[in-house]
Amino acid sequence: MGEIRNFRSGNHDEPPPHGSMPRRLAAIIVGDIASYSRLMQADEEGTHVRVKRIERDLIQPSIVEHHGALVKTTGDGFIAIFDSPVEAVRCSIVIQQNLVGRNATLPKDSRIEYRIGVNLGDVIVEPDDIYGDGVNIATRIEGIAEPGQVYISGAIYEQIKHKVVCGYESLGDRKVKNITDPVRVYRVLPDADAVARTRGRRENILIFLLGVTLLVIASGVLWYLLAQPSGRVNEQAAAPTVAPVASPSPQPPPRDAATQAPQPSPSLAASSPSPAPAPSQAPSPSATPLREPEMIAIRGGSFAMGSNDDPTERPVHQVTVKPFSVGKYPVTVKEWNECAAAKACGFTANGKDDAPITNVSWTDAKQYAAWLAQATKKPYRLPSEAEWEYAARGGTQTKYWWGDKLQPGMAGCKDCGDLAAEQPAKVGSFKPNPFGLHDMGGGVDQWVEDCWRRTYQGAPGDGSAWTGADCSSHVLRSGSWKNDSRYVRPSNRDGYDTNVRYPTHGFRVALSP
Amino acid sequence: MQIIRGAALAAALALLPGVAYPQGKTAPKDAKLYFITPRDGQKVRGGFWVRFGLRNMGVTHAGDDYQNAGHHHLLVDVNDPIDSKEPIPQDKSHLHFGAGQTETQLELPPGTHTLQLVLGDAKHYPFEPPVISEKITIRVRQPAERGR
Numbered sequence: 001m002g003e004i005r006n007f008r009s010g011n012h013d014e015p016p017p018h019g020s021m022p023r024r025l026a027a028i029i030v031g032d033i034a035s036y037s038r039l040m041q042a043d044e045e046g047t048h049v050r051v052k053r054i055e056r057d058l059i060q061p062s063i064v065e066h067h068g069a070l071v072k073t074t075g076d077g078f079i080a081i082f083d084s085p086v087e088a089v090r091c092s093i094v095i096q097q098n099l100v101g102r103n104a105t106l107p108k109d110s111r112i113e114y115r116i117g118v119n120l121g122d123v124i125v126e127p128d129d130i131y132g133d134g135v136n137i138a139t140r141i142e143g144i145a146e147p148g149q150v151y152i153s154g155a156i157y158e159q160i161k162h163k164v165v166c167g168y169e170s171l172g173d174r175k176v177k178n179i180t181d182p183v184r185v186y187r188v189l190p191d192a193d194a195v196a197r198t199r200g201r202r203e204n205i206l207i208f209l210l211g212v213t214l215l216v217i218a219s220g221v222l223w224y225l226l227a228q229p230s231g232r233v234n235e236q237a238a239a240p241t242v243a244p245v246a247s248p249s250p251q252p253p254p255r256d257a258a259t260q261a262p263q264p265s266p267s268l269a270a271s272s273p274s275p276a277p278a279p280s281q282a283p284s285p286s287a288t289p290l291r292e293p294e295m296i297a298i299r300g301g302s303f304a305m306g307s308n309d310d311p312t313e314r315p316v317h318q319v320t321v322k323p324f325s326v327g328k329y330p331v332t333v334k335e336w337n338e339c340a341a342a343k344a345c346g347f348t349a350n351g352k353d354d355a356p357i358t359n360v361s362w363t364d365a366k367q368y369a370a371w372l373a374q375a376t377k378k379p380y381r382l383p384s385e386a387e388w389e390y391a392a393r394g395g396t397q398t399k400y401w402w403g404d405k406l407q408p409g410m411a412g413c414k415d416c417g418d419l420a421a422e423q424p425a426k427v428g429s430f431k432p433n434p435f436g437l438h439d440m441g442g443g444v445d446q447w448v449e450d451c452w453r454r455t456y457q458g459a460p461g462d463g464s465a466w467t468g469a470d471c472s473s474h475v476l477r478s479g480s481w482k483n484d485s486r487y488v489r490p491s492n493r494d495g496y497d498t499n500v501r502y503p504t505h506g507f508r509v510a511l512s513p
Numbered sequence: 514m515q516i517i518r519g520a521a522l523a524a525a526l527a528l529l530p531g532v533a534y535p536q537g538k539t540a541p542k543d544a545k546l547y548f549i550t551p552r553d554g555q556k557v558r559g560g561f562w563v564r565f566g567l568r569n570m571g572v573t574h575a576g577d578d579y580q581n582a583g584h585h586h587l588l589v590d591v592n593d594p595i596d597s598k599e600p601i602p603q604d605k606s607h608l609h610f611g612a613g614q615t616e617t618q619l620e621l622p623p624g625t626h627t628l629q630l631v632l633g634d635a636k637h638y639p640f641e642p643p644v645i646s647e648k649i650t651i652r653v654r655q656p657a658e659r660g661r
Contacts, residue, residue, distance in 0.1 A: 497610075497611045
């Protein structure tokens, strides 16, 4: 074990190989200010004073409060060690969250933001410094962390995953400088806000793409209406009689415009390839502008699934979910009726277009997902139970996704604080969770892929659907507008006969990447 | 023109009232719903079987709209009266047997519990008059002390 390197100081020699050297296992925090040299260049004295104040008022007290020891402060950072990995991570989160508050009022380029890396390793402790591989790895992890974030090593993760209540996003094995073995790195998602912020960026891109797509479709419709010879209109009018209920909207024109493009005027033909440039449509070979449910991409991650609130939700177990997409809302009446019009779903639903589809059995839900997958050539499916709960929690571990107390406006249920209703509210009537998903809890019960079992005893930990048993009943999630608030909890689960329809049961779809 | 037609159709659909389900299907007067096991006042231990008895009517799947037939619902510790204008609720205390089951294994925490059966029609509404069993009370004992 001659591989002990100095930490940051070039002129220390290796400590003498002495038997009584104070080695110990410790959780090491390394923190470092992002863009320190830029800050110093802009205002050297001011920055120095502010950094010292943060160290004095925030970093040192937080470390002491969590039973750690500050090893040293460097110009732009600090190193601390803890006996307990749990305390180390908690301390890191406290520091980062306090800094968010301090930075909130400052302009962007004068904010002091720390990157923090945490690792568990064997270290040599000297009065004013520590040495060892474990310190170097913590430094490297800190180096890849985003400003304002806490990144932890796999060793820390294994120790705290069941204990520190927050989300963890696996960033995979990372090769770090001068360390032979790759290090597994996790990002800590301490609060709902942090999750929402990273999502925001992706959402903007999605909204932009959606806008482009809509524009293209709209211009297609406009072309069709303007450049259409009047004879074709009669032909069109006959079409709705085939599926009178399912196509109440002016949706059919673009569909026909695309499929029958070659016949009419050349100007129309020229417009028909235009949907292709929209990147989101590229993979769908048939140009049918099918109404796909709006999807939200969910990054993979790890979370504690279940709760102790009900025997069916025990035991609480750690589950790691791979990246996937899930419907922003439950499938709506309008979306369902396109499947019914294609004769791929069992019945045509009445009700408002933007109401969630209800009175569907698990088999009905599977049929819709299969039809959607076939029509779009994308792997649409039902979410697994683990994916559903992960998405419903939105990175939180509280009783409800918004906290531990009931609040009006968050979910549709019998005693959730809004007026009780005969029908479920239209989708999206309540606030979205940190992942941007609506109605994950309350609204309509939602089928997932898994077979129903009375407990989680023996459940898989990889986020896949737990199938294979006597599948005469499947799992329902979310609770409905007719249930009370206990059913709105993200961990709530129930089973119901696979082939039986019931008026509060609906579903949402998922999509593998 | 065609747009107007489409809009009119959409408007007509939107204005359709909440589509009243047929409810209150009549049941024969001599229909009788009852527990085969357990009996009223019985002491049971841990997981136990509940068997449903039905006379002068038939058991069918939910969704099957046959005359004089329905499917079972088991109400555990429910005190609210049965509302014949509403589908029988679906939650942890209203257990549904829409696949035509006539028995189930129940696990309840130790203590006193009530059980009651309600027959539902194809759309889970109670019949008119409701076909319900007597409400029975059972005592679930502490699980046997085994080396604890």
